[in-house]
Amino acid sequence: MDTGQTVDGPTEKCGVVGVSFRDRDAARPLYYSLYALQHRGQESAGIVTHDGFQQHSHVGMGLVGDAFSEDDLDGLNGRTGIGHVRYPTAGSIDSSCAQPFSVSFKSGSLGLSHNGNLVNADEIRDELAGMGHAFTSDGDTEVIAHDLATNLLNEDLVRAVKHTMNRIHGSYSLAISHDDTVLGLRDPEGNRPLCIGKLEEGYMVASESAAIDTLDGELVRDVRPGELVVLSPEGFDSYQLVERENTAHCFFEHVYFARPDSVIDGNLVYEVRRELGRQLWAESGINTDVVMPVPDSGRAFASGYAEASEGVEFAEGLMKNRYVGRTFIMPTQDERERAVRLKLNPIKSTVEGKSVTLIDDSIVRGTTSNQLVSLLREAGATEVHLRIGSPPITAPCYMGINMATREELIAAGGPVEDVEEEIGADSLAYLSVDAIAEALGEDHDDLCLGCVTGEYPYEISGEETDRDVERPRTDDRELPADD
Numbered sequence: 001m002d003t004g005q006t007v008d009g010p011t012e013k014c015g016v017v018g019v020s021f022r023d024r025d026a027a028r029p030l031y032y033s034l035y036a037l038q039h040r041g042q043e044s045a046g047i048v049t050h051d052g053f054q055q056h057s058h059v060g061m062g063l064v065g066d067a068f069s070e071d072d073l074d075g076l077n078g079r080t081g082i083g084h085v086r087y088p089t090a091g092s093i094d095s096s097c098a099q100p101f102s103v104s105f106k107s108g109s110l111g112l113s114h115n116g117n118l119v120n121a122d123e124i125r126d127e128l129a130g131m132g133h134a135f136t137s138d139g140d141t142e143v144i145a146h147d148l149a150t151n152l153l154n155e156d157l158v159r160a161v162k163h164t165m166n167r168i169h170g171s172y173s174l175a176i177s178h179d180d181t182v183l184g185l186r187d188p189e190g191n192r193p194l195c196i197g198k199l200e201e202g203y204m205v206a207s208e209s210a211a212i213d214t215l216d217g218e219l220v221r222d223v224r225p226g227e228l229v230v231l232s233p234e235g236f237d238s239y240q241l242v243e244r245e246n247t248a249h250c251f252f253e254h255v256y257f258a259r260p261d262s263v264i265d266g267n268l269v270y271e272v273r274r275e276l277g278r279q280l281w282a283e284s285g286i287n288t289d290v291v292m293p294v295p296d297s298g299r300a301f302a303s304g305y306a307e308a309s310e311g312v313e314f315a316e317g318l319m320k321n322r323y324v325g326r327t328f329i330m331p332t333q334d335e336r337e338r339a340v341r342l343k344l345n346p347i348k349s350t351v352e353g354k355s356v357t358l359i360d361d362s363i364v365r366g367t368t369s370n371q372l373v374s375l376l377r378e379a380g381a382t383e384v385h386l387r388i389g390s391p392p393i394t395a396p397c398y399m400g401i402n403m404a405t406r407e408e409l410i411a412a413g414g415p416v417e418d419v420e421e422e423i424g425a426d427s428l429a430y431l432s433v434d435a436i437a438e439a440l441g442e443d444h445d446d447l448c449l450g451c452v453t454g455e456y457p458y459e460i461s462g463e464e465t466d467r468d469v470e471r472p473r474t475d476d477r478e479l480p481a482d483d
Protein backbone atom coordinates (compact mmCIF):
# COMPACT_ATOMS: atom_id res chain seq x y z
CA MET A 1 0.00 0.00 0.00
CA ASP A 2 1.10 3.49 -0.56
CA THR A 3 2.25 5.14 2.62
CA GLY A 4 -1.09 6.81 3.07
CA GLN A 5 0.40 10.17 2.25
CA THR A 6 -0.76 10.74 -1.27
CA VAL A 7 -1.86 8.30 -3.83
CA ASP A 8 -3.36 4.98 -2.95
CA GLY A 9 -3.66 4.23 0.72
CA PRO A 10 -6.63 4.43 3.01
CA THR A 11 -6.52 7.46 5.19
CA GLU A 12 -7.08 6.71 8.78
CA LYS A 13 -8.11 7.58 11.49
CA CYS A 14 -7.15 9.19 14.72
CA GLY A 15 -4.92 8.86 17.73
CA VAL A 16 -6.04 9.56 21.27
CA VAL A 17 -4.21 9.96 24.56
CA GLY A 18 -5.07 10.91 28.15
CA VAL A 19 -2.82 11.41 31.21
CA SER A 20 -3.26 11.91 34.92
CA PHE A 21 -0.22 13.09 36.90
CA ARG A 22 0.42 13.75 40.56
CA ASP A 23 2.94 16.61 40.42
CA ARG A 24 3.68 17.17 36.80
CA ASP A 25 2.09 19.34 34.12
CA ALA A 26 0.26 17.28 31.52
CA ALA A 27 0.77 19.45 28.43
CA ARG A 28 4.27 18.43 27.35
CA PRO A 29 3.86 14.68 27.96
CA LEU A 30 0.64 14.87 25.93
CA TYR A 31 2.47 16.77 23.21
CA TYR A 32 5.23 14.12 23.02
CA SER A 33 2.62 11.35 22.99
CA LEU A 34 0.91 12.99 20.05
CA TYR A 35 4.22 12.95 18.19
CA ALA A 36 4.33 9.19 18.81
CA LEU A 37 0.82 8.90 17.35
CA GLN A 38 1.36 11.26 14.42
CA HIS A 39 1.03 8.39 11.90
CA ARG A 40 -2.62 8.04 12.98
CA GLY A 41 -3.60 11.50 11.78
CA GLN A 42 -1.96 14.54 10.22
CA GLU A 43 -4.87 16.91 9.64
CA SER A 44 -5.06 18.49 13.09
CA ALA A 45 -3.77 18.10 16.63
CA GLY A 46 -5.10 19.27 19.96
CA ILE A 47 -4.76 19.12 23.73
CA VAL A 48 -7.24 19.86 26.53
CA THR A 49 -5.98 20.14 30.12
CA HIS A 50 -7.64 20.90 33.45
CA ASP A 51 -5.95 22.71 36.34
CA GLY A 52 -8.50 21.80 39.02
CA PHE A 53 -10.49 24.98 38.41
CA GLN A 54 -10.88 25.34 34.69
CA GLN A 55 -10.31 23.65 31.37
CA HIS A 56 -7.65 24.86 28.89
CA SER A 57 -7.72 23.94 25.23
CA HIS A 58 -5.63 24.39 22.13
CA VAL A 59 -6.29 22.77 18.76
CA GLY A 60 -4.50 23.57 15.53
CA MET A 61 -4.47 22.36 11.96
CA GLY A 62 -1.57 20.40 10.55
CA LEU A 63 1.12 18.22 12.08
CA VAL A 64 1.76 18.21 15.83
CA GLY A 65 4.91 20.28 15.34
CA ASP A 66 2.95 22.95 13.47
CA ALA A 67 -0.16 22.95 15.65
CA PHE A 68 1.54 24.05 18.91
CA SER A 69 3.96 26.83 19.84
CA GLU A 70 5.86 27.08 23.13
CA ASP A 71 3.31 29.68 24.26
CA ASP A 72 0.42 27.37 23.40
CA LEU A 73 1.92 24.63 25.56
CA ASP A 74 2.69 27.09 28.40
CA GLY A 75 -0.98 28.08 28.44
CA LEU A 76 -2.19 24.50 28.88
CA ASN A 77 -2.08 24.35 32.66
CA GLY A 78 -2.96 21.37 34.79
CA ARG A 79 -1.86 17.90 35.68
CA THR A 80 -4.51 16.05 33.77
CA GLY A 81 -5.52 16.21 30.14
CA ILE A 82 -6.23 14.53 26.86
CA GLY A 83 -4.86 14.88 23.33
CA HIS A 84 -5.78 14.00 19.79
CA VAL A 85 -4.35 13.75 16.30
CA ARG A 86 -6.92 13.62 13.57
CA TYR A 87 -7.45 12.66 10.03
CA PRO A 88 -11.08 13.37 9.23
CA THR A 89 -13.32 10.34 8.90
CA ALA A 90 -16.74 11.73 9.83
CA GLY A 91 -17.26 15.45 9.64
CA SER A 92 -15.71 18.13 7.52
CA ILE A 93 -12.03 18.85 6.98
CA ASP A 94 -11.79 22.07 8.91
CA SER A 95 -11.01 23.33 12.36
CA SER A 96 -14.62 22.93 13.57
CA CYS A 97 -13.99 19.18 13.65
CA ALA A 98 -10.48 19.33 15.10
CA GLN A 99 -10.29 17.60 18.45
CA PRO A 100 -10.35 17.23 21.43
CA PHE A 101 -13.91 18.44 21.38
CA SER A 102 -14.44 20.51 24.53
CA VAL A 103 -17.54 21.90 26.14
CA SER A 104 -18.55 23.46 29.46
CA PHE A 105 -21.98 22.77 30.89
CA LYS A 106 -23.89 23.01 34.18
CA SER A 107 -22.11 20.19 35.96
CA GLY A 108 -18.59 20.92 34.75
CA SER A 109 -16.43 20.64 31.67
CA LEU A 110 -15.92 17.83 29.21
CA GLY A 111 -13.20 17.08 26.66
CA LEU A 112 -13.41 14.20 24.18
CA SER A 113 -10.82 12.62 21.91
CA HIS A 114 -12.36 10.01 19.64
CA ASN A 115 -10.93 7.36 17.34
CA GLY A 116 -13.53 5.48 15.34
CA ASN A 117 -16.88 6.20 13.77
CA LEU A 118 -20.43 5.85 15.08
CA VAL A 119 -22.88 4.29 12.67
CA ASN A 120 -25.95 5.78 14.39
CA ALA A 121 -24.67 9.33 15.05
CA ASP A 122 -27.33 10.94 12.83
CA GLU A 123 -30.19 9.36 14.79
CA ILE A 124 -28.81 10.59 18.11
CA ARG A 125 -27.97 14.03 16.71
CA ASP A 126 -31.56 14.43 15.43
CA GLU A 127 -32.95 13.33 18.76
CA LEU A 128 -30.72 15.72 20.75
CA ALA A 129 -31.36 18.56 18.30
CA GLY A 130 -35.07 17.98 18.88
CA MET A 131 -34.41 18.48 22.59
CA GLY A 132 -32.78 21.84 21.90
CA HIS A 133 -29.09 20.92 21.60
CA ALA A 134 -27.21 23.15 19.18
CA PHE A 135 -24.37 21.49 17.28
CA THR A 136 -21.31 23.36 16.05
CA SER A 137 -19.91 20.61 13.83
CA ASP A 138 -21.15 17.65 11.80
CA GLY A 139 -18.78 15.24 13.54
CA ASP A 140 -19.94 12.29 15.63
CA THR A 141 -17.69 13.20 18.58
CA GLU A 142 -19.86 16.19 19.36
CA VAL A 143 -22.85 13.86 19.41
CA ILE A 144 -21.18 11.72 22.09
CA ALA A 145 -20.21 14.87 24.04
CA HIS A 146 -23.77 16.23 24.05
CA ASP A 147 -25.26 12.90 25.03
CA LEU A 148 -22.77 12.44 27.85
CA ALA A 149 -23.20 16.03 29.08
CA THR A 150 -26.98 15.47 29.21
CA ASN A 151 -26.58 12.27 31.22
CA LEU A 152 -24.13 13.93 33.61
CA LEU A 153 -26.83 16.39 34.67
CA ASN A 154 -28.69 13.55 36.39
CA GLU A 155 -26.23 10.75 36.96
CA ASP A 156 -22.80 10.06 38.37
CA LEU A 157 -19.91 9.71 35.94
CA VAL A 158 -19.90 5.93 35.53
CA ARG A 159 -23.70 5.67 35.10
CA ALA A 160 -23.67 8.57 32.66
CA VAL A 161 -20.99 6.89 30.52
CA LYS A 162 -22.89 3.61 30.62
CA HIS A 163 -26.06 5.36 29.59
CA THR A 164 -24.28 6.92 26.59
CA MET A 165 -22.70 3.57 25.68
CA ASN A 166 -26.16 2.05 25.66
CA ARG A 167 -27.19 4.54 22.98
CA ILE A 168 -24.22 4.83 20.65
CA HIS A 169 -23.46 2.14 18.07
CA GLY A 170 -20.24 1.77 16.16
CA SER A 171 -16.55 2.04 16.68
CA TYR A 172 -15.05 4.21 19.39
CA SER A 173 -11.93 4.42 21.51
CA LEU A 174 -12.21 7.54 23.61
CA ALA A 175 -10.01 9.55 25.96
CA ILE A 176 -12.38 11.74 27.97
CA SER A 177 -11.71 14.48 30.49
CA HIS A 178 -14.47 15.39 32.92
CA ASP A 179 -13.06 18.32 34.88
CA ASP A 180 -9.75 16.94 36.16
CA THR A 181 -10.72 13.27 35.85
CA VAL A 182 -9.43 11.38 32.81
CA LEU A 183 -11.24 8.35 31.41
CA GLY A 184 -10.52 5.77 28.75
CA LEU A 185 -13.42 4.01 27.02
CA ARG A 186 -13.43 1.32 24.34
CA ASP A 187 -16.46 0.21 22.37
CA PRO A 188 -17.99 -3.19 23.26
CA GLU A 189 -16.47 -4.80 20.15
CA GLY A 190 -13.00 -3.34 20.78
CA ASN A 191 -12.80 -2.26 17.15
CA ARG A 192 -10.09 0.35 17.59
CA PRO A 193 -7.16 -0.06 19.98
CA LEU A 194 -6.70 1.61 23.37
CA CYS A 195 -4.21 0.70 26.08
CA ILE A 196 -3.26 1.69 29.62
CA GLY A 197 0.23 2.79 30.65
CA LYS A 198 1.94 3.32 34.00
CA LEU A 199 4.24 6.32 34.17
CA GLU A 200 6.72 7.43 36.79
CA GLU A 201 4.27 9.94 38.26
CA GLY A 202 0.92 8.83 36.95
CA TYR A 203 -1.14 6.81 34.49
CA MET A 204 -2.20 7.20 30.88
CA VAL A 205 -4.37 5.76 28.13
CA ALA A 206 -3.31 5.85 24.48
CA SER A 207 -4.27 4.45 21.11
CA GLU A 208 -0.96 2.66 20.87
CA SER A 209 1.69 1.51 23.30
CA ALA A 210 4.36 3.39 21.32
CA ALA A 211 3.02 6.56 23.00
CA ILE A 212 3.59 4.97 26.42
CA ASP A 213 7.16 4.01 25.40
CA THR A 214 7.81 7.61 24.38
CA LEU A 215 7.08 8.72 27.96
CA ASP A 216 9.31 5.93 29.39
CA GLY A 217 6.20 4.26 30.73
CA GLU A 218 5.19 0.65 31.00
CA LEU A 219 2.29 -0.95 29.13
CA VAL A 220 -0.13 -2.27 31.76
CA ARG A 221 -2.69 -3.82 29.41
CA ASP A 222 -5.26 -3.05 26.73
CA VAL A 223 -8.51 -1.41 27.74
CA ARG A 224 -10.98 -4.28 27.38
CA PRO A 225 -13.83 -4.06 24.89
CA GLY A 226 -16.77 -2.41 26.69
CA GLU A 227 -14.57 -1.27 29.58
CA LEU A 228 -14.33 2.17 31.16
CA VAL A 229 -11.13 3.01 33.04
CA VAL A 230 -10.97 6.03 35.33
CA LEU A 231 -7.39 7.20 35.76
CA SER A 232 -5.79 8.73 38.82
CA PRO A 233 -2.10 9.46 39.48
CA GLU A 234 -2.02 6.32 41.66
CA GLY A 235 -3.73 3.89 39.31
CA PHE A 236 -7.06 3.31 37.63
CA ASP A 237 -10.51 1.97 38.41
CA SER A 238 -12.07 -0.43 35.94
CA TYR A 239 -15.79 -0.75 35.11
CA GLN A 240 -16.88 -3.41 32.64
CA LEU A 241 -19.95 -1.55 31.41
CA VAL A 242 -20.95 -3.70 28.44
CA GLU A 243 -20.01 -7.28 27.62
CA ARG A 244 -20.36 -9.01 24.28
CA GLU A 245 -19.75 -12.60 23.33
CA ASN A 246 -17.44 -11.59 20.50
CA THR A 247 -15.04 -8.77 19.75
CA ALA A 248 -14.54 -7.10 16.36
CA HIS A 249 -10.90 -6.04 16.39
CA CYS A 250 -9.91 -4.27 13.18
CA PHE A 251 -7.39 -6.60 11.53
CA PHE A 252 -6.12 -3.68 9.46
CA GLU A 253 -4.55 -2.07 12.52
CA HIS A 254 -2.05 -4.93 12.49
CA VAL A 255 -1.64 -5.06 8.73
CA TYR A 256 -1.12 -1.37 8.09
CA PHE A 257 -2.27 1.34 10.46
CA ALA A 258 -0.44 0.79 13.71
CA ARG A 259 3.24 1.37 14.31
CA PRO A 260 5.27 -1.84 14.08
CA ASP A 261 6.68 -1.19 17.56
CA SER A 262 3.22 -1.06 19.18
CA VAL A 263 1.62 -3.94 21.06
CA ILE A 264 -2.10 -4.19 20.29
CA ASP A 265 -4.40 -6.70 21.97
CA GLY A 266 -1.38 -8.65 23.13
CA ASN A 267 0.41 -8.81 19.77
CA LEU A 268 3.54 -6.89 18.77
CA VAL A 269 2.56 -5.46 15.39
CA TYR A 270 6.01 -6.04 13.85
CA GLU A 271 5.90 -9.75 14.73
CA VAL A 272 2.36 -10.09 13.35
CA ARG A 273 3.53 -8.60 10.05
CA ARG A 274 6.55 -10.93 9.90
CA GLU A 275 4.27 -13.90 10.58
CA LEU A 276 1.92 -12.73 7.82
CA GLY A 277 4.97 -12.64 5.53
CA ARG A 278 5.78 -16.26 6.47
CA GLN A 279 2.18 -17.27 5.80
CA LEU A 280 2.36 -15.50 2.45
CA TRP A 281 5.33 -17.65 1.51
CA ALA A 282 3.47 -20.79 2.67
CA GLU A 283 0.38 -19.90 0.65
CA SER A 284 1.81 -18.43 -2.54
CA GLY A 285 5.63 -18.30 -2.34
CA ILE A 286 7.49 -18.09 -5.64
CA ASN A 287 11.21 -18.64 -6.20
CA THR A 288 12.54 -15.40 -7.64
CA ASP A 289 16.06 -13.95 -7.45
CA VAL A 290 15.06 -11.37 -4.87
CA VAL A 291 12.13 -10.34 -2.67
CA MET A 292 11.74 -6.65 -1.89
CA PRO A 293 9.28 -4.59 0.12
CA VAL A 294 7.30 -1.55 -0.88
CA PRO A 295 8.81 0.81 1.70
CA ASP A 296 7.95 1.17 4.48
CA SER A 297 4.65 -0.70 4.66
CA GLY A 298 5.83 -4.00 3.15
CA ARG A 299 9.16 -4.31 4.97
CA ALA A 300 8.22 -6.59 7.90
CA PHE A 301 6.12 -8.80 5.56
CA ALA A 302 9.03 -9.15 3.13
CA SER A 303 11.49 -10.06 5.87
CA GLY A 304 9.15 -12.83 7.13
CA TYR A 305 8.59 -14.02 3.57
CA ALA A 306 12.34 -14.16 2.83
CA GLU A 307 13.04 -15.98 6.09
CA ALA A 308 10.37 -18.62 5.39
CA SER A 309 11.60 -19.10 1.81
CA GLU A 310 15.03 -20.23 3.05
CA GLY A 311 16.70 -19.02 -0.08
CA VAL A 312 15.07 -16.01 -1.73
CA GLU A 313 17.34 -13.05 -1.06
CA PHE A 314 15.83 -10.05 0.76
CA ALA A 315 16.83 -6.82 -0.97
CA GLU A 316 15.83 -3.17 -0.78
CA GLY A 317 14.99 -2.34 -4.36
CA LEU A 318 12.97 0.84 -3.91
CA MET A 319 14.22 3.90 -2.07
CA LYS A 320 11.77 6.24 -0.46
CA ASN A 321 12.03 10.01 -0.44
CA ARG A 322 10.87 10.86 3.07
CA TYR A 323 10.39 14.53 2.31
CA VAL A 324 7.43 14.32 -0.02
CA GLY A 325 4.51 15.31 2.13
CA ARG A 326 0.82 14.61 1.81
CA THR A 327 0.10 18.14 0.64
CA PHE A 328 1.92 17.54 -2.62
CA ILE A 329 -0.42 18.87 -5.33
CA MET A 330 -1.07 16.64 -8.35
CA PRO A 331 -3.65 18.22 -10.62
CA THR A 332 -3.05 16.05 -13.69
CA GLN A 333 -2.71 12.30 -14.27
CA ASP A 334 0.82 12.86 -15.55
CA GLU A 335 1.77 14.64 -12.36
CA ARG A 336 0.08 11.97 -10.25
CA GLU A 337 2.22 9.38 -11.98
CA ARG A 338 5.30 11.51 -11.38
CA ALA A 339 4.42 11.53 -7.67
CA VAL A 340 5.38 7.87 -7.46
CA ARG A 341 8.78 8.66 -9.01
CA LEU A 342 9.23 11.46 -6.52
CA LYS A 343 8.41 9.18 -3.64
CA LEU A 344 10.04 5.92 -4.71
CA ASN A 345 13.07 5.33 -6.90
CA PRO A 346 14.45 1.90 -7.84
CA ILE A 347 17.98 0.82 -6.90
CA LYS A 348 19.05 -0.48 -10.30
CA SER A 349 21.75 -2.89 -9.13
CA THR A 350 19.27 -4.93 -7.05
CA VAL A 351 16.67 -5.00 -9.83
CA GLU A 352 18.43 -5.13 -13.21
CA GLY A 353 18.33 -8.57 -14.85
CA LYS A 354 16.56 -10.12 -11.84
CA SER A 355 13.24 -11.79 -11.24
CA VAL A 356 11.60 -9.87 -8.41
CA THR A 357 8.86 -10.52 -5.85
CA LEU A 358 7.46 -7.22 -4.59
CA ILE A 359 5.65 -7.34 -1.26
CA ASP A 360 3.09 -4.87 0.02
CA ASP A 361 0.57 -4.98 2.84
CA SER A 362 -2.55 -4.30 0.76
CA ILE A 363 -3.94 -2.89 -2.47
CA VAL A 364 -6.68 -0.28 -2.40
CA ARG A 365 -7.14 1.50 -5.75
CA GLY A 366 -4.20 -0.23 -7.39
CA THR A 367 -2.70 2.89 -8.92
CA THR A 368 0.51 2.76 -6.90
CA SER A 369 0.97 -0.99 -7.43
CA ASN A 370 0.59 -0.52 -11.16
CA GLN A 371 3.17 2.24 -11.23
CA LEU A 372 5.63 0.32 -9.06
CA VAL A 373 5.48 -2.73 -11.30
CA SER A 374 6.21 -0.48 -14.32
CA LEU A 375 9.03 1.22 -12.42
CA LEU A 376 10.70 -2.12 -11.65
CA ARG A 377 10.36 -3.27 -15.25
CA GLU A 378 11.89 0.00 -16.50
CA ALA A 379 14.77 -0.58 -14.07
CA GLY A 380 15.46 -3.92 -15.77
CA ALA A 381 13.50 -6.51 -13.74
CA THR A 382 12.90 -9.61 -15.86
CA GLU A 383 9.77 -10.64 -13.92
CA VAL A 384 7.73 -8.81 -11.30
CA HIS A 385 5.50 -10.88 -9.02
CA LEU A 386 3.32 -9.14 -6.47
CA ARG A 387 2.45 -10.67 -3.09
CA ILE A 388 0.04 -8.92 -0.74
CA GLY A 389 -0.09 -9.40 3.05
CA SER A 390 -3.87 -9.13 3.32
CA PRO A 391 -6.95 -10.41 1.47
CA PRO A 392 -8.40 -8.36 -1.43
CA ILE A 393 -10.18 -5.22 -0.20
CA THR A 394 -13.59 -5.37 -1.80
CA ALA A 395 -15.79 -3.19 0.43
CA PRO A 396 -15.61 0.18 2.19
CA CYS A 397 -15.01 0.76 5.89
CA TYR A 398 -17.69 2.45 8.00
CA MET A 399 -15.70 2.34 11.22
CA GLY A 400 -13.45 5.31 10.72
CA ILE A 401 -11.10 4.32 7.90
CA ASN A 402 -11.32 6.10 4.59
CA MET A 403 -10.87 3.08 2.31
CA ALA A 404 -12.35 4.58 -0.85
CA THR A 405 -15.71 3.66 -2.35
CA ARG A 406 -16.57 0.25 -3.80
CA GLU A 407 -16.22 1.66 -7.32
CA GLU A 408 -12.68 2.84 -6.56
CA LEU A 409 -11.50 -0.45 -5.02
CA ILE A 410 -9.64 -2.37 -7.71
CA ALA A 411 -10.39 -5.79 -6.19
CA ALA A 412 -14.13 -5.07 -5.98
CA GLY A 413 -14.37 -5.03 -9.76
CA GLY A 414 -13.49 -8.64 -10.56
CA PRO A 415 -11.36 -11.72 -9.87
CA VAL A 416 -7.67 -11.68 -8.90
CA GLU A 417 -6.66 -12.43 -12.52
CA ASP A 418 -8.27 -9.16 -13.64
CA VAL A 419 -6.41 -7.20 -10.96
CA GLU A 420 -3.18 -8.95 -11.94
CA GLU A 421 -3.68 -7.90 -15.54
CA GLU A 422 -4.62 -4.35 -14.67
CA ILE A 423 -1.56 -3.94 -12.46
CA GLY A 424 0.66 -5.59 -15.06
CA ALA A 425 2.34 -8.09 -12.71
CA ASP A 426 3.57 -11.51 -13.86
CA SER A 427 1.60 -12.96 -10.97
CA LEU A 428 -0.42 -11.63 -8.06
CA ALA A 429 -1.48 -13.38 -4.86
CA TYR A 430 -3.18 -12.15 -1.71
CA LEU A 431 -3.16 -13.63 1.78
CA SER A 432 -6.20 -15.59 3.01
CA VAL A 433 -8.53 -14.54 5.81
CA ASP A 434 -7.55 -17.74 7.65
CA ALA A 435 -3.90 -16.71 7.64
CA ILE A 436 -4.82 -13.33 9.16
CA ALA A 437 -6.85 -14.97 11.93
CA GLU A 438 -4.08 -17.46 12.62
CA ALA A 439 -1.34 -14.82 12.79
CA LEU A 440 -3.44 -12.79 15.24
CA GLY A 441 -4.39 -15.86 17.28
CA GLU A 442 -8.07 -14.89 16.98
CA ASP A 443 -11.23 -16.56 15.69
CA HIS A 444 -12.80 -15.03 12.59
CA ASP A 445 -15.76 -14.18 14.83
CA ASP A 446 -13.60 -11.90 16.96
CA LEU A 447 -12.27 -9.83 14.08
CA CYS A 448 -13.76 -7.13 11.93
CA LEU A 449 -13.23 -8.30 8.35
CA GLY A 450 -15.83 -6.02 6.77
CA CYS A 451 -13.60 -4.52 4.08
CA VAL A 452 -12.50 -7.95 2.82
CA THR A 453 -15.72 -9.96 3.26
CA GLY A 454 -18.40 -7.26 2.84
CA GLU A 455 -19.98 -8.45 6.11
CA TYR A 456 -19.70 -6.10 9.04
CA PRO A 457 -19.85 -6.56 12.81
CA TYR A 458 -22.23 -3.58 13.13
CA GLU A 459 -25.68 -3.00 11.74
CA ILE A 460 -25.11 -0.71 8.76
CA SER A 461 -27.88 0.35 6.45
CA GLY A 462 -27.61 -1.40 3.06
CA GLU A 463 -24.82 -3.77 4.16
CA GLU A 464 -24.65 -7.36 5.41
CA THR A 465 -23.63 -8.20 8.95
CA ASP A 466 -21.69 -11.28 10.04
CA ARG A 467 -23.26 -11.61 13.49
CA ASP A 468 -26.29 -11.10 15.69
CA VAL A 469 -25.83 -7.41 16.26
CA GLU A 470 -26.82 -6.05 19.65
CA ARG A 471 -27.82 -2.61 18.57
CA PRO A 472 -28.33 -0.08 21.36
CA ARG A 473 -31.64 1.70 21.76
CA THR A 474 -31.55 5.38 20.97
CA ASP A 475 -34.96 6.08 22.45
CA ASP A 476 -34.23 5.22 26.08
CA ARG A 477 -33.67 8.79 27.23
CA GLU A 478 -36.46 8.36 29.82
CA LEU A 479 -35.12 5.11 31.24
CA PRO A 480 -33.00 5.23 34.39
CA ALA A 481 -29.46 3.91 33.88
CA ASP A 482 -29.00 0.58 35.56
CA ASP A 483 -25.81 -0.72 37.12
Ligand code: SF4
Pocket residue numbers: 191249250251252253396397398399400401448449450451452
Ligand atom coordinates in the same frame (compact mmCIF):
# COMPACT_ATOMS: atom_id res chain seq x y z
S1 SF4 B 1 -13.88 -2.65 7.71
FE1 SF4 B 1 -11.68 -3.14 7.53
S2 SF4 B 1 -10.57 -1.23 8.03
FE2 SF4 B 1 -12.72 -0.99 8.72
S3 SF4 B 1 -12.65 -1.60 10.90
FE3 SF4 B 1 -13.21 -3.42 9.71
S4 SF4 B 1 -11.25 -4.45 9.28
FE4 SF4 B 1 -10.80 -2.36 9.94
